[in-house]
Amino acid sequence: MMEKSDFDSDLFRTALAQLDRVAQRLDLEHDIHERLRYPRRALVVSVPVLMDDGKTRVFQGYRVHHSTVLGPTKGGLRYAPDVNLGEVTALAMLMSWKCALVGLPYGGAKGGVRCTPRELSKRELEHLTRRYTTEIMLLIGPDLDIPAPDLGTDEQTMAWMMDTYSMTQGKSVPGVVTGKPLIVGGSAGRREATGRGIVYALYQATRRLGQNLQGLRVVVQGFGNVGSVAARLLWREGCLVVGVSDVKGGIWNPRGLDIRDLEAHVAESGSVAGFPDTEPLTNTEILEQPCDILLPAAIGSQIREDNADRVKATIVAEGANGPTTPEADAILRDRGVTVIPDILANAGGVIVSYFEWVQGLQYYFWRESEIVSRLQEVMSRAFNRVWALGAKEGTDLRTAALMEGVRRVAEGYRVRGLYP
Secondary structure, three states: OOOHHHHOOHHHHHHHHHHHHHHHHHOOOHHHHHHHOOOOEEEEEEEEEEOOOOOEEEEEEEEEEOOOOOOOEEEEEEEEOOOOHHHHHHHHHHHHHHHHHOOOOOEEEEEEEEOOHHHOOHHHHHHHHHHHHHHOHHHOEOOOEEEEEOOOOOHHHHHHHHHHHHHHHOOOOHHHOOOOOHHHOOOOOOOOHHHHHHHHHHHHHHHHOOOOOOOOEEEEEOOOHHHHHHHHHHHHOOOEEEEEEEOOEEEEOOOOOOHHHHHHHHHHHOOOOOOOOOEEEOHHHHOOOOOOEEEEOOOOOOEOOOOHHHOOOOEEEOOOOOOEOHHHHHHHHHOOOEEEOHHHHOOHHHHHHHHHHHHHHHOOOOOHHHHHHHHHHHHHHHHHHHHHHHHHHOOOHHHHHHHHHHHHHHHHHHHHOOOO
16 A cells, blocks of 8 residues: 655645545545545656667656546646656646546546756657657556646647557557647647636636726736736736746736737747846746736745735636645635636646547547637536535635535545445
8 A cells, every 4th residue: 555655745745635624524435535545546667768969868757547437537747857756646636626627527647757858859858758658558548548738748749649659559549648739630729728718717706706807917927838828818808917927037017018029029038038128026026916816827836825925916816736835725715815726727728638539539620619619618617616616615716626526526436336
């Protein structure tokens, strides 16, 4: 039996604390609660890669399935220098709640390789991806586990994974991964899905709070695929995007940023830093600037006990996974800040991944307008369900979302029973 120490990380402790608190509120049976605390399976692999200098370097890789009770598992693959088993396990657990919450027939999974992708050449990244795919081949498949892009990975990574898997099957298998390029079975609207889903969640939240998105001040931490898309769409909705940051630092202009010009600057320079007519800020400082909406879309544990009381936003929409620690959560809740939790706010990515998977299985692809319409419908339905449960139970949105997600997974265990 694996011990909790095998998965030790800040994010895993956060995920476990959330589960335990919600299990108590749900009066969950001990047996089911205990099963939910551990992943169904966890694979740790060595990934040897022949580097450009002719030397072989071995990377550490992981793939974790948290639950398979509702269907095949779904979850991203991240390349980052701090990837570890605890982090990947926590993210797989959060994926279980997220998929159940929005009504997808998936369990949660996550994968990762401990590396620094920007220090690797394209050839090295391809070899790393193909070898990692080969090492985890026994765990993935269109009816078993379907990876997707995450931190440090992209459409090209998924194309390499799909090709590697397909070569072993002797045929093209587009359904083995999602987030692929359109030319090899990707879905229209997938790249923008997570950012677009955040905007739909914010639309519902502001409406419930008696506000209008237009004119609200927005700060975005993390200007990658999620943060940049959300910033652009909110800017088009008439929001004033006053602060943005990326891995190299942040920028601030209380009069607002032209997101179209900022995207051009990032495309040319590789960072938001140095954008004209802005004040430079650190990634920590950007979280503490005056705004109506704060969108942490970078990495986990950014809003903590030591800085939560300096967050000035009235709404926090979690684009990243686990950006708020439990201690910070309590502080924000006591201060009346509305937090749209990660498993709800950033669910747009897995929703459109599901659409892509279905299209790949059917070899029939939908128009982007159909994708966008269905995404908005699923996000709105999930948000309204969570808001209603929060009002009924007298609790915050995170607790309500977790209660709904955990309840659905627990019901799956309850109905299926325990084999043998």
